Amino acid sequence: KAGVTQTPRYLIKTRGQQVTLSCSPISGHRSVSWYQQTPGQGLQFLFEYFSETQRNKGNFPGRFSGRQFSNSRSEMNVSTLELGDSALYLCASRPFTSGSQETQYFGPGTRLLVL
Amino acid sequence: QQQVKQSPQSLIVQKGGISIINCAYENTAFDYFPWYQQFPGKGPALLIAIRPDVSEKKEGRFTISFNKSAKQFSLHIMDSQPGDSATYFCAASTDNQGGKLIFGQGTELSVKP
Numbered sequence: 001k002a003g004v005t006q007t008p009r010y011l012i013k014t015r016g017q018q019v020t021l022s023c024s025p026i027s028g029h030r031s032v033s034w035y036q037q038t039p040g041q042g043l044q045f046l047f048e049y050f051s052e053t054q055r056n057k058g059n060f061p062g063r064f065s066g067r068q069f070s071n072s073r074s075e076m077n078v079s080t081l082e083l084g085d086s087a088l089y090l091c092a093s094r095p096f097t098s099g100s101q102e103t104q105y106f107g108p109g110t111r112l113l114v115l
Numbered sequence: 116q117q118q119v120k121q122s123p124q125s126l127i128v129q130k131g132g133i134s135i136i137n138c139a140y141e142n143t144a145f146d147y148f149p150w151y152q153q154f155p156g157k158g159p160a161l162l163i164a165i166r167p168d169v170s171e172k173k174e175g176r177f178t179i180s181f182n183k184s185a186k187q188f189s190l191h192i193m194d195s196q197p198g199d200s201a202t203y204f205c206a207a208s209t210d211n212q213g214g215k216l217i218f219g220q221g222t223e224l225s226v227k228p
Contacts, residue, residue, distance in 0.1 A: 033214045042221055043204060048214035056215045090158050101147040101213050106158030
């Protein structure tokens with residue numbers, strides 16, 4: 001089974017621009033979560049999507065948004081980029097079986113650099 | 116109350132030695148505690164996980180010890196190998212928010228040959 005794939009792998013943007021990152025979950029996985037990883041703040045949860053609906057949201061400004069499509073693929077968008085948005089953005093998927101804890105499988109991430 | 120505190124920040128161990136990484140949490144609603152391993156340029160990968168109804172779980176050279184009353188859990192890597200050199204993250208989540216992992220700050224482990 002193919003793992004979680006993320007595109008693009010690397011991205012350079014300038015302040016004020018917007019960016020869209022894409023995530024394809026493992027086949028059969030219906031939940032997708034997004035995380036931001038930085039040296040200073042570590043791994044921080046952004047949001048989770050299931051069945052095209054946002055289930056959970058982390059403590060990030062409204063400039064960070066996401067969506068999920070009917071095939072479980074997900075995108076996240078960051079508008080009006082700031083220098084501090086430079087980070088590795090990780091996507092993780094899980095099957096989503098109600099009432100159980102499940103392993104989240106992470107993709108390789110998208111490295112975003114904001115200049 | 117959502118924090119997970121991890122220590123040490125970095126760890127150097129000789130080959131064959133025992134690596135120990137500790138985590139503490141505050142939120143008593145947490146009921147799932149995974150450990151992830153991350154190599155440079157890769158996403159985190161699940162190493163081992165435990166629930167609070169178990170005090171210890173062992174998988175190969177990796178063992179999680181869990182102390183519910185102290186709200187602490189730790190990862191022990193026995194017979195550490197240079198290939199174990201990576202960054203390790205503890206995490207926690209609640210059953211009704213399984214897609215939301217709260218991570219510790221990470222421990223950079225270096226195993227010297």
